[in-house]
Amino acid sequence: MLERAFERALFACRWLLAPFYGALAIGLFVLLVKLLQEIAHFALHALESNESQTILGVLTLVDLSFTASLLIIVMFSGYENFVSKFDHSDHKDWPEWMGTIDFTGLKLKLMSSIVAISAIQLLKAFMDVKASSDRDLAWLVGLHMIFVISGLLMALTDRVAAGHHDK
Template sequence: MDNNNNSLLSRFESFFEGFIFWSRWVQAPLYTGLIIASFLYLYKFFQELLYMMKYITIWDETEVMIKVLGLVDISMVMNLVVMVTIGGYSIFTSRIDVDMHEDKPLWLEGLDAGQLKIKLATSLASISGVYLLKTFMNYRNEVEKTSTEGVIIEIVIHMVFIISALLLSQTEKITHSYHSSHTLPASDEEEEGEGHH
């Protein structure tokens, strides 16, 4: 009787663990949604570009720079979406077999959850920097329409992103150095074993 109970429990445990492992696919629709959002953002990019082409002759250099920074902002957000989609899927859902692909992005080399966090944090800091630069350009043109408090808040947000990225990278560096110092290569372990003999 005990053997039957243990067998039943073992089968249930295997089924439940398999179900938990399968649950990672719940994220797949989210990444699909991000891909659809990328196409919508692509539409927005070309909409802004056509708007620029329409009014380029009547704008001054500063206005053109602000609009171009808006396009840069959109492209950087697109980079962030791509990073989350491909990186998140390959780390948390299923491995993407592109190791031998000639177009494999460099940022995918040795990517893990910690490195993805650092890349996301630095991307957010970069996006924040572009947005801050755009605000400064607007502030220089229209001082009366942009509050000083708003600019200060954006500076603080930008600094928070930078500090977060630095702290994440430092934490990842400490973690990797700890693991490498406590993990001996197989050859070193064999040499130590031979030394004891």
């Protein structure tokens, strides 16, 4: 009886994660504010910007949208995997991927998004290469390669583990 009560209490603790996902939703609103600031700055300086500055502005918008998409994936997948399932019967436009991403898929999507965001940051630095020192660029390249290698190793590890479970 004590064991059963302890297990129920542990199981109920999963709801302690819900505020974390709520905090990510607040982070999404903060990103929206930043997006609006960037759009205003981008639009106000569009006529006086050169090609490189325009590309940097667009890359910033892409970077913000990738980060926002990453937050959505983590919020929904994390909530469904660790807290509770969504009742999506009332939603006609329910995305197909929601409810199908397990923890392994979430890790890989997260790592892929981090690699993409890192690549955009690296591209932005190379677009404005005069503003960065060689040391800064080397760090950006090194960190990006660490993210790429980490993602590949994570995917390989998950593939090996999945193959091991199939036997």
